[in-house]
Amino acid sequence: MSALLDIELDSRAVQTEPEIPVASVSGQKIFIETYGCQMNVSDTELMLGILKQSGYTFAPRPEDADVIVLNTCAIREHAEERIRGRLGQLRRLKYQRPDLIMGVSGCMAKHVSESLMNDAPYVDLVVGPDSYRRLPELIAEARGDSALDVRLDRGEYYMDIDPLREEGSNAWITIMRGCDKFCTFCIVPYVRGRERSVPAREIVRQARAAANAGFREVTLLGQTVNSYRDSTCDFADLLSMIARIDGISRIRFTSPHPSDFSEKFIETMAREKKICRFIHLPVQSGSDRVLKAMKRSYTVEEYLALVDDLRNAIPDLCLSTDIIAGFSGETQTDFEATLALMAQVRYDSAFMFKYSARKGTVAFREMPDTVPEEEKAQRLETIIAQQNRISGEINATYIGRTLEVLVQGDARKGEGLAVGKSDGFKTVVFPREGVANNALTDVEITQTTLRTLTGRKVQ
Numbered sequence: 001m002s003a004l005l006d007i008e009l010d011s012r013a014v015q016t017e018p019e020i021p022v023a024s025v026s027g028q029k030i031f032i033e034t035y036g037c038q039m040n041v042s043d044t045e046l047m048l049g050i051l052k053q054s055g056y057t058f059a060p061r062p063e064d065a066d067v068i069v070l071n072t073c074a075i076r077e078h079a080e081e082r083i084r085g086r087l088g089q090l091r092r093l094k095y096q097r098p099d100l101i102m103g104v105s106g107c108m109a110k111h112v113s114e115s116l117m118n119d120a121p122y123v124d125l126v127v128g129p130d131s132y133r134r135l136p137e138l139i140a141e142a143r144g145d146s147a148l149d150v151r152l153d154r155g156e157y158y159m160d161i162d163p164l165r166e167e168g169s170n171a172w173i174t175i176m177r178g179c180d181k182f183c184t185f186c187i188v189p190y191v192r193g194r195e196r197s198v199p200a201r202e203i204v205r206q207a208r209a210a211a212n213a214g215f216r217e218v219t220l221l222g223q224t225v226n227s228y229r230d231s232t233c234d235f236a237d238l239l240s241m242i243a244r245i246d247g248i249s250r251i252r253f254t255s256p257h258p259s260d261f262s263e264k265f266i267e268t269m270a271r272e273k274k275i276c277r278f279i280h281l282p283v284q285s286g287s288d289r290v291l292k293a294m295k296r297s298y299t300v301e302e303y304l305a306l307v308d309d310l311r312n313a314i315p316d317l318c319l320s321t322d323i324i325a326g327f328s329g330e331t332q333t334d335f336e337a338t339l340a341l342m343a344q345v346r347y348d349s350a351f352m353f354k355y356s357a358r359k360g361t362v363a364f365r366e367m368p369d370t371v372p373e374e375e376k377a378q379r380l381e382t383i384i385a386q387q388n389r390i391s392g393e394i395n396a397t398y399i400g401r402t403l404e405v406l407v408q409g410d411a412r413k414g415e416g417l418a419v420g421k422s423d424g425f426k427t428v429v430f431p432r433e434g435v436a437n438n439a440l441t442d443v444e445i446t447q448t449t450l451r452t453l454t455g456r457k458v459q
Helices: 039-053 076-095 108-111 113-119 130-141 186-193 200-210 237-241 263-271 286-294 302-312 330-345 361-367 371-395
Strands: 029-034 067-072 103-108 125-127 145-147 170-174 217-221 250-254 279-282 317-324 348-353 403-410 416-421 427-431 440-448 452-457
Touching: 029 039, 039 067, 039 103, 039 130, 039 170, 039 217, 067 108, 067 125, 076 103, 076 108, 103 108, 108 113, 108 186, 113 125, 130 145, 145 371, 170 200, 200 217, 200 237, 217 237, 237 250, 237 263, 263 302, 279 452, 302 330, 317 330, 317 371, 330 371, 348 371, 371 403, 403 427, 427 440
Parallel strands: 029 067, 067 103, 103 125, 125 145, 170 217, 217 250, 279 317, 317 348, 427 452
Antiparallel strands: 403 416, 403 440, 416 427, 440 452
């Protein structure tokens, strides 16, 4: 599965200056907690924008809220279990204040809507990814009875809605919704619907708004972001349009599909210096037999040829990937082929998981889970160890180099240290020395770990 769907974010709420509320929500505060991927973060910002227009203000914690919504992920069963556990924790607030509205939104809401309300009767609201526009109406409905809307709508692009973003350096912009790939292990097409591209004019409008709000970087989001098409405008054209926006210094995107790269796109990325020299390029397996079973639509040979094309065009390119250990039917030979591919490509980093059959997918229905859990765990440990070694070796080559870093905030450890990202998506920590957040600054790298580069600001 793409890393787009596997980055877990703990409690996330946005607090803004009080708005003048409309009569129906006078004094009402909402708290949204986000789980899952960047797409879910973007959806939370979208919901907050919609709610702000309706007069809601935003609580910093669930105890202060009149409405609590968990914006959820359904990609892995573990994520679903965690959300059910969190609902159980929040239930005490419902018992203390029976008028509190508790809701679930996002992919899990679509995937398990009926069982969720049966298993957790204290949940008042369930809203799917295509129903956020109706969120204020559904909250009002939930005050009298439970409210549910998980219908998929191929015509919903959320046009002309301004997301409410936290201050920072990066703005997420969803350019596509849904997916048409139907990989056998993936639930996304069933919970987010079929692929459709947001009109280019709306994406450019949002990018300009982000630049005007002070964001230096935008990240374009889609399940297969490089299959974007709006009439005659393809993904390469869209990147070129955004590169012309004043105030935007960096452009990122995630996640592309290996089958949807074009010469035009590669040429555009090499030409446009605002496009970051980083690509998350999911491979999933190094075995053609397993890739075919996954319905990944490319061979190992084609994937490696794409990597060569990208690195020839963009010599300083950094790559990350997704790898699944122990997919249904994976043999020891298949597993060793994955290790060989990793050794050949030498990714900067990777998201690595052991396979877990997801209810609702083709693999769950039609492919027996043949690899024992203990074997999956051993294979995953081997994959992680190999990737850690490669990541450490690659990062060590940065010692003595100077990187341009976009400052994101204070480092978690070490007083007086700032943290930011390089063009190649490397995490860089350095003494702040008066450098402001959201500034671009040059940092000379002095030491490295598997995941972090440390350095000093170049005067």
